[in-house]
Amino acid sequence: MHASPQAYEELITRLKKTALLSSCSAVLEWDEQTYLPPAGAEHRANQLALMAGIIHEQTTNPEIRNLLQELEENSNFAEDSLEQANIREARHEYDRATKLPRRLVEELSRVATLSHHAWVDARKANQFHDFLPWLKQMIDLKREEAAAIGYEGGQAYDALLDGYEPGTTSEMIEQAFVPLRNELVALVSEIKDSGITPDISILTRKYPIEKQREFSITAAEKIGFDFNAGRLDIAAHPFCSGFGPGDCRLTTRYDEHHFPGAFFGTLHEAGHGIYEQGLNQEDFGTPVGSFTSLGIHESQSRMWENLVGRSRAFWNHFYQPAQTQFPEALSNVKQEEFYRAINDVRPSFIRVEADEVTYNLHIMLRFELEKSLISGDLDPAALEAVWNEKFFEYFGIIPDTPANGCLQDVHWSAGLIGYFPTYALGNMYAAHFYNAAEKELGDLNSLITKGEFTPLKEWLNQNIHKRGKLFRANQLVKVVTGESLSHEPLIDQLQNKYSELYNL
Structure with missing residues (x-):
């Protein structure tokens, strides 16, 4: 039995839709670091947190799991094919995303926006202690993220590294x-x-x-x-x-x-x-x-x-x-x-x-x-x-x-x-x-x-x-x-x- 061509097409459609949402969020992030008035930081944090939650919901949709399972079990794509690479990497991203609760994803986004503005101000003022509360909060959140994703051996850091350099420890x-x-x-x-x-x-x-x-x-x-x-x-x-x-x-x-x-x-x-x-x-x-x-x-x-x-x-x-x-x-x-x-x-x-x-x-x-x-x-x-x-x-x-x-x-x-x-x-x-x-x-x-x-x-x-x-x-x-x-x-x-x- 082979997976239907429609299964692969549906997977790609869903991935592209999520990518469009991510690109919308990226525009907001770019504007935050270039032209956003300082007083708009908290509102932008709320906007980006909402977008992060929506993107996470799309990324972790159970339908993606079903499509991936069907394709992994029944597809006849060559091992080195473009299609197989898309399936492999979509699985990697899906597995990472589904381990993270939406609450954590939204909070990471919200804190990152506010933390960035605190960093800009602290850097201008040359005062590390002004940034310290935000650094503590971010480290706690990233530890929570690493724990949720999981890791082999004793390095929680590896779970975070894998998000940037997949397969590397x-x-x-x-x-x-x-x-x-x-x-x-x-x-x-x-x-x-x-x-x-x-x-x-x-x-x-x-x-x-x-x-x-x-x-x-x-x-x-x-x-x-x-x-x-x-x-x-x-x-x-x-x-x-x-x-x-x-x-x-x-x-x-x-x-x-x-x-x-x-x-x-x-x-x-x-x-x-x-x-x-x-x-x-x-x-x-x-x-x-x-x-x-x-x-x-x-x-x-x-x-x-x-x-x-x-x-x-x-x-x-x-x-x-x-x-x-x-x-x-x-x-x-x-x-x-x-x-x-x-x-x-x-x-x-x-x-x-x-x-x-x-x-x-x-x-x-x-x-x-x-x-x-x-x-x-x-x-x-x-x-x-x-x-x-x-x-x-x-x-x-x-x-x-x-x-x-x-x-x-x-x-x-x-x-x-x-x-x-x-x-x-x-x-x-x-x-x-x-x-x-x-x-x-x-x-x-x-x-x-x-x-x-x-x-x-x-x-x-x-x-x-x-x-x-x-x-x-x-x-x-x-x-x-x-x-x-x-x-x-x-x-x-x-x-x-x-x-x-x-x-x-």
Whole structure:
């Protein structure tokens, strides 16, 4: 006996309907972080909580269980087919969702909205204790979520991590992070001992904000982000929201006296946006029309930001336009001086502005702390002190303010616990993908120097974006590159680049 074709069609119809509701909620969330008046926060929290409850009700409809059961027991779809991938991932999402009571889903949404606004205010005021009550509330809710979902072994954190990187556990993350950390610490030490110190004051000259915006948009458009199907706005913490076909929103933040923040932040978010715009639009709302995992998503943003955007080849193409755009800051600066400044390696406070060598250490710090928050080993009230202590262990410096320390990231206020490891995974995935693209396309530096970004973008579209969730992340790496995930390609790229810059 075979499942009826109608069963699969009905499943897809229901998934797409729920995705449309989720995209409506995402628009409200984007507006909350960009244009919502401060006094509207509580009303928006109630709106989003209601939407979360409705979406949860749709997601957990018993009819979906019946359809999945019929398809799993009786369908004759090939194991590696698009249809089978949709069924597999729909089951994963259904099983997670049905373990969560609607009350908890709505409360998580409501608290996340209010917590976000409390975080924005606390960050501006540089007062961790102003945010602490919300952090405690969010940690309690996330522990409740982890308990409801369930987990094997002793790591409640794994239940949360699985929501961002399906099939991945904290043990697997640690196995990848330990050799990566060892190699990074050694490389940072070599760079420190090199005696070479680029002049980074170049980057803190006056860069008019409107000129930054124009230049960032030009670069994002050049690498392949379609502004006919997207836009760029300002937010307290940069992010990308893909609402669906034809509508992808980027945000950034500007500092007139810090060029890299907005520029590389925009390239980063444009990388996310190119992924969203590269998904199969006709499959919107289904797993194969969605991104593989957040780690794979981060591989795209980190690739465009660092492997492309901080490369010598990129600035062979873009430096003269940069001098034209910012004559006051760059007219007397040689390209090599600028290139070395944007690739300066030294411990710094802000993750999103960190160099690509020390960046992963920022992630490992957060991974360690949020695991401890969820396990109960770390009391939220002690977070600021422990953050500063651990930061000194990792970087040898102590944050001068909470805004430069434990209040710098939006993630914990939004309940995005388990998200941070995907950034470092993304760096590792990116190195694998970039190597594979170069094997197929030839010398990417030559193409980039000429401003030819389309070959790389189209290669990513075909090999990663359009595959959606056909494969899980580790399997996708294997299919695309023929290799299993390893820290070695990333370390090789970093050592090659920085050995030349610092005469190692």
